[in-house]
Amino acid sequence: MQYQHISVPSSGAQITIDSKGQWHIPDNPVIAYIEGDGVGQDISPVMRDIVDAAVSHAYQGDKQIHWMEVFNGEKAAALYDGDWFPQETLHAVRQYKIAIKGPLTTPLGGGFRSLNVALRHEMDLFVNMRPIRSYPHLPSPLKEPEKTQITVIRDSSEDVYSGIEWQAGSIDNERMLDFLCQEMGVTRLRFDNQCGIGIKNSSKEAAERLMRYALNFALKEHSESLTVVHKGNVLKFTDGAFKRWAFALAEQEFNAEAHENGRWLVIKRDNQDDLIIKEVIADNMLQQALLTPEQFDVVVTTNQNGDYLADMLTAQVGGVGIMPAANLNNEVAFFEPTHGTFNRIAGEDSANPTSSILSAVMMLRFMGWHEAANKIEKALEQTLTANEMTFDLANLVADATMLSCSDFATSIIARISNSNNEPY
Numbered sequence: 001m002q003y004q005h006i007s008v009p010s011s012g013a014q015i016t017i018d019s020k021g022q023w024h025i026p027d028n029p030v031i032a033y034i035e036g037d038g039v040g041q042d043i044s045p046v047m048r049d050i051v052d053a054a055v056s057h058a059y060q061g062d063k064q065i066h067w068m069e070v071f072n073g074e075k076a077a078a079l080y081d082g083d084w085f086p087q088e089t090l091h092a093v094r095q096y097k098i099a100i101k102g103p104l105t106t107p108l109g110g111g112f113r114s115l116n117v118a119l120r121h122e123m124d125l126f127v128n129m130r131p132i133r134s135y136p137h138l139p140s141p142l143k144e145p146e147k148t149q150i151t152v153i154r155d156s157s158e159d160v161y162s163g164i165e166w167q168a169g170s171i172d173n174e175r176m177l178d179f180l181c182q183e184m185g186v187t188r189l190r191f192d193n194q195c196g197i198g199i200k201n202s203s204k205e206a207a208e209r210l211m212r213y214a215l216n217f218a219l220k221e222h223s224e225s226l227t228v229v230h231k232g233n234v235l236k237f238t239d240g241a242f243k244r245w246a247f248a249l250a251e252q253e254f255n256a257e258a259h260e261n262g263r264w265l266v267i268k269r270d271n272q273d274d275l276i277i278k279e280v281i282a283d284n285m286l287q288q289a290l291l292t293p294e295q296f297d298v299v300v301t302t303n304q305n306g307d308y309l310a311d312m313l314t315a316q317v318g319g320v321g322i323m324p325a326a327n328l329n330n331e332v333a334f335f336e337p338t339h340g341t342f343n344r345i346a347g348e349d350s351a352n353p354t355s356s357i358l359s360a361v362m363m364l365r366f367m368g369w370h371e372a373a374n375k376i377e378k379a380l381e382q383t384l385t386a387n388e389m390t391f392d393l394a395n396l397v398a399d400a401t402m403l404s405c406s407d408f409a410t411s412i413i414a415r416i417s418n419s420n421n422e423p424y
Contacts, residue, residue, distance in 0.1 A: 003088050005071060005079045012066030015097040021330060023097070025367045027063045032093050036102015037073040038341025039351035039405075044102040046409035047356040050376060051364070053413045058371040068096065073104040073115055084115060090122060093332060100335040100363055102356065103342075116336070117161060125327035125334055126157040126206065127213050128303075130310045131362065136385045138318035139396040145317045148293040151221075152313065153214045154306025156327060158206045159238075161303045165198035173197055202238035202302065207245035213328075214300035215254055218275060219267070221298070227278040229285045229301035229309065242302055243279055250277055286312060314338070321392055324358035326366070333366055335359040349404045352390040354380070357412070379415035383408070 012030040017023050035044045048067055055063055070089040071079055080086045084105075093099045104115040119125070130152045134145035142148070166173035176197050180186040189195065211228075218226045228247070232240030247265060250256035256265040256277060265277035280288065282305045289296060289309065293316070301309065314323045320339045327334040337355035345351055357380065364373040387400045388411050394402035403411065 003092065005086075006068065006088060006092050009066040009068055012068075014095065017097065017331060025369075027059075028066060029098070029367070030066045030068050030096050031363075032068050032070045032096050032099035034070055034072045034089070034099065034101035034104070035075060036341070037075070037105045038103055038343040038346040040073075040102025040104075040341065041347060042349055042351045042405045043337070043353035043356045046353050046406055047100070047360050050357055050409055050412055050416070051360045051372070053416050054364075054372040054375040054379075055369065057417055058369070058375055063369065063372075068092070070099070072101070072119070085118060085122075093123065093334070097331070098333045098335075098363065098367070100356075100360060103337055103340050105341055117163070119334070120156045120327050123329070123332055123334070124157065125329050125332060126155060126209060127326075127328040128154045128156045128306065129217075129326045129328060129362075130154075130314075130323060130338065132310065132313045132317060132323055134317040135322065135381060137387055137389075137397060137400075138322065138384065138393060140317055142290075142316050148289075148313060148316050150289065150293060150296050150313055151217075151223075151298045152306050152310045153210065153217065153298065153300045154310070155206060155210045155301070155303050157303075158201050158203060159303035160198060160200050161307075162199070162201055164201065165196065168194045168196040200235070200238050202242050204241070204245045207242045208249045211246040211249045211300060212253065213330075214298060215250060215267075215275075218298045219254075219269075222272065223275065223297040224273065225276040225278055225296065226298045226300060227280055227285070227296055229280050229282050229299055229305050231282045231305065233281055239282075239302060239305075246300065247277070247279070282309075285309060289313060290316065310338075318393070320355070321352040322354040322358065324355055324360075324362050326359070326362050333363070335363040335366075349406055350391050351405050352392050353405055353409060354390075357409075375416050376412070379412045382415045383411050386411075 009030055012028050013026040015023065015025055015029050033044065035041060051065065055065060070092045071086060072089055073084055076086050077084045132152065133149045134140065166176050177192055177195065214226060228243050230239040230243040232243045250265050254267050256267045259266050267275040269275060286309065311320065314320050323338045325336050325338045337359055339355055342351060357376065361373045361376050387397060388403050388408065389397060389400050390405060390408050391402050394400035
């Protein structure tokens with residue numbers, strides 16, 4: 001395809017997926033990236049510099065990423081005559097399979113919907129994955145933040161983030177209220193005047209494909225447990241159905257058996273402990289993940305529950321500025337930082353690039369380039385241990401040395417060349 005504004009690298013090969021769903025990563029893959037809005041201009045370039053340094057030192061020239069810029073958000077609007085969401089970007093990402101992006105604009109209270117959410121929906125990136133763990137010397141309200149090592153896998157296709165809602169006072173809203181009350185016999189609306197309406201949807205197909213992805217991930221990573229989080233005690237036909245469909249999928253496709261406690265399931269594994277499949281009510285999960293996070297490994301849940309849970313867990317180990325994320329399906333992998341655009345400091349070279357850096361680590365691990373991923377993680381940990389941090393963390397840590405965004409990256413790159421390929 002001939003692109004209007006995207007320049008395809010003259011060197012580099014496409015990532016492919018075979019008929020069995022196996023990903024094949026060449027030694028010279030073309031990886032798409034979106035710089036992002038706001039502080040994207042600060043964090044995205046240094047992320048790429050760090051990845052290039054790690055790949056170079058890990059593989060001594062045998063592997064190399066060929067970066068291809070694609071456009072979304074404010075930069076796209078400037079190039080595509082006001083189009084924030086150009087279709088050629090979606091086509092390029094689908095063609096080249098793996099992409100990483102900076103933060104994108106999310107308006108509040110009106111205007112277009114979140115570009116992040118729109119990307120997930122348009123490309124059907126139904127898996128949102130956030131591995132959450134502690135790093136040394138970061139501020140935490142917990143005495144033992146190192147006990148928090150949880151991967152949250154949440155649905156991105158349904159639930160309240162589907163955006164099915166009607167504004168209070170609108171004609172469509174009044175029609176929906178009339179339908180609910182007159183046709184469906186709804187009597188529980190205490191205040192039906194100036195009442196916004198939203199629909200929470202949960203389907204068997206979405207629950208099953210998310211659980212299938214989560215179970216395959218947990219088995220591949222040799223996880224101890226997978227916990228289904230839901231609010232099925234109240235929302236019996238949405239969250240409750242999500243839990244039932246997830247458990248049934250585990251039994252039908254993964255030969256899960258009943259646990260001795262009568263509530264959980266077990267998947268038997270040769271030469272290692274069983275994978276325990278648990279279930280926890282969402283509000284209890286928020287409590288247990290704070291008090292005893294070590295009992296959880298992989299968590300699979302609906303969209304809104306996962307949104308709350310992931311942010312709470314992130315706060316336990318250093319905040320949203322350091323946590324990575326991925327949005328995935330079986331054909332596309334999109335990696336991104338978890339924070340917003342922070343326009344007030346954009347262009348000042350002060351933003352914290354850690355979330356973007358660790359999203360790149362997720363990407364490298366997804367590609368099977370573990371040696372490069374290990375080098376980045378080790379160098380990042382050494383930099384934090386040396387109390388070298390950007391302003392958002394340095395202001396909270398005693399005796400910290402405050403670095404700019406670019407100097408923080410330079411410090412990590414300097415340590416990459418001295419690291420070995422062992423995971424820390």
